[in-house]
Amino acid sequence: MNGMNLYNVMRALPFKLVTHNVGNVDSIGNAIFLAGEERYAAPNTTFMFHGVGTSGNGARLEQKNLREMLDSIEADQLRIAAIIEQHTDLNPSEVADLFLEARTKDTAFAISHGIIHDVRDVEIPPGAPVVSLVFQR
Numbered sequence: 001m002n003g004m005n006l007y008n009v010m011r012a013l014p015f016k017l018v019t020h021n022v023g024n025v026d027s028i029g030n031a032i033f034l035a036g037e038e039r040y041a042a043p044n045t046t047f048m049f050h051g052v053g054t055s056g057n058g059a060r061l062e063q064k065n066l067r068e069m070l071d072s073i074e075a076d077q078l079r080i081a082a083i084i085e086q087h088t089d090l091n092p093s094e095v096a097d098l099f100l101e102a103r104t105k106d107t108a109f110a111i112s113h114g115i116i117h118d119v120r121d122v123e124i125p126p127g128a129p130v131v132s133l134v135f136q137r
Helices: 002-012 029-033 063-087 092-101 107-112
Strands: 018-021 024-026 038-041 046-048 104-106
Touching: 002 029, 002 063, 018 029, 024 029, 029 046, 029 063, 038 107, 046 107, 063 092, 104 107
Parallel strands: 018 038, 024 046
Antiparallel strands: 046 104
16 A cells, blocks of 8 residues: 555655645545645545455455455555544544545535645746656666
8 A cells, every 4th residue: 555655754754745636636645635734726626535445366265365355455444544534624434435435526525624725726936846756667
């Protein structure tokens, strides 16, 4: 669950972190986005929530394997839910409903539930350094 790693690293950065949704924040991206001390979203952006899942690899599964997979899914979902609850106005029941709904929410929902602090366009000051992060294998 690399998203949890990124969330923890971002929270540990030695400066005020501002996150800004400029398109879609989906899945584990919601926890990563919530690492920001200040959080904004451009108009017409969205947030999609769903529960944690896994994909099978075609292997034969026994009860012990299924139990291990379910335990892992439930633990991951609890960690993500705790982050959402900690940084928003959503209570545990509302977060559980979000996971079951698997729906996309708009900025009105995000601001009314404390996911974002304001809706605003992104503004990059002229001459500001722009850094591109590229992952290569």
